[in-house]
Amino acid sequence: MHSLPPKGFLLLEDGTLFLGRLVGPSLPTVAEVVFTTNMTGYQEVFTDPSYKGQIVVLTAPQIGNYGVNLDDPESARPQVAGVVVRELSPTYSNWRATGDLRAWLEQYDVPVLTEVDTRRLTRHLRNIGVMKGVIGAGETPTKAALEALDSCPSMEGLDLATVVSTREPYTWGKADAPYHVVAYDYGIKRNILRLFEEHGVRVTVVPSDTSADQVLAMNPDGVFLSNGPGDPAAVSYAPVAIRSIAAKEVPMFGICLGHQLLGLTFGGRTAKMPFGHRGGNQPVKDLATGKVLITSQNHGFAVVGSPEGVEGAPDLAVTHVNLNDGTVEGLRHKTLPIFAVQYHPEAAPGPHDAVPLFDQFLTALRNRRG
Known part of the structure; x- marks a missing residue:
């Protein structure tokens, strides 16, 4: 079992702050924040090149419960900049699994912000529209996190x-x-x-x-x-x-x-x-x-x-x-x-x-x- 992760945050460019716990790298990670309503297939989502340069919010309440495998990825590695979930499952169970989601994302330095009210976050993105955001460690955004968010390019005009x-x-x-x-x-x-x-x-x-x-x-x-x-x-x-x-x-x-x-x-x-x-x-x-x-x-x-x-x-x-x-x-x-x-x-x-x-x-x- 993993110990309780340290506290972390997601700050959106409109100033809205979401608190949770951070798994993975603690350096500020900036990208466009989007949500997906997929109930399954998180490994396919994370490896889809179309998610390049995006922090993905998953609306399904628990992610990682069936682990990861070598057959389902859509590319050679995770393409997402970061992941936001309500609950990151500490265990997994599936006959096809070769490992757990947390370790797999950590291997590729993809930060996961867990214990977030993803229902509130998704409704906010639906009402206001997707926007840039920064994931970081702690409960208060640092100067480095704010500067990183300010310098994040817009998806419009971006040839990825x-x-x-x-x-x-x-x-x-x-x-x-x-x-x-x-x-x-x-x-x-x-x-x-x-x-x-x-x-x-x-x-x-x-x-x-x-x-x-x-x-x-x-x-x-x-x-x-x-x-x-x-x-x-x-x-x-x-x-x-x-x-x-x-x-x-x-x-x-x-x-x-x-x-x-x-x-x-x-x-x-x-x-x-x-x-x-x-x-x-x-x-x-x-x-x-x-x-x-x-x-x-x-x-x-x-x-x-x-x-x-x-x-x-x-x-x-x-x-x-x-x-x-x-x-x-x-x-x-x-x-x-x-x-x-x-x-x-x-x-x-x-x-x-x-x-x-x-x-x-x-x-x-x-x-x-x-």
Whole structure:
């Protein structure tokens, strides 16, 4: 059993202070503070590159009760800047577990503020909007903590896709797979690669700034635009490459940041949301069928539009909308084999309502071959 951790705090940029106990490094940690409503899957959340540069508040009351394992991470290490929870479980029990959450986060110097009233904190972020914050030791923010908070950059205008992207191309899947897809890595999750492999696709993952000529030289059956962190408008190099690939009528599929970049490529714009969508219970309506999907999401920006279309992008049709706030959740090009969704059809541990989108992409690959 662990001894009682020392006292710690979370100070938001509007001056609101939340007290708790600090596990991990005591140096001030600053980042944008967001919340997720996931009930399970904390290891997937913490390793999702889309959470780069964020302190994540978990609304589930107890975290860590099933430990951590080597199979579930979405990347090689935790990507979050910090974690805020109501209770960090001192013990764990699961047949797949290889260790406990506390030790795993401490290994990577990720601070955890526990014993926090996360219900009050989440309601505050919902009412005011997400904002920057600092986690530190003690009950009163030090001068160093205040200075760190003041110097923390805004998420708007921040290109984090370049930071988390692979530096060198690599492949995933069987060499003799019937289809070959090139995936732009803006912060790709491993479960996307696992699902492509299950669908008979070999994936070549390339750095986020790879040119269209380099991608087309690989003669792919299709191109995938991945999820990722930061402000899509700051990834200014991406639409240039996407536009050139689209001109060759190569099938394209985008998820999350990839969806936003497609919107920007064809004339749309994106806007920062008050508190974003983060969690595994977001209701999304398919406008073609009227069906409602329960989806997993993690984004703080959205393509500006409505069921009638995307502002400034007449070639794009809106295919899905969020039933909580009406934001655009899916796009389709009216003449080219290109589509994208804002949510995560590859979500692990779930929900899996939207997995058939991978089949839709495969159909586009087959059609291109004739």
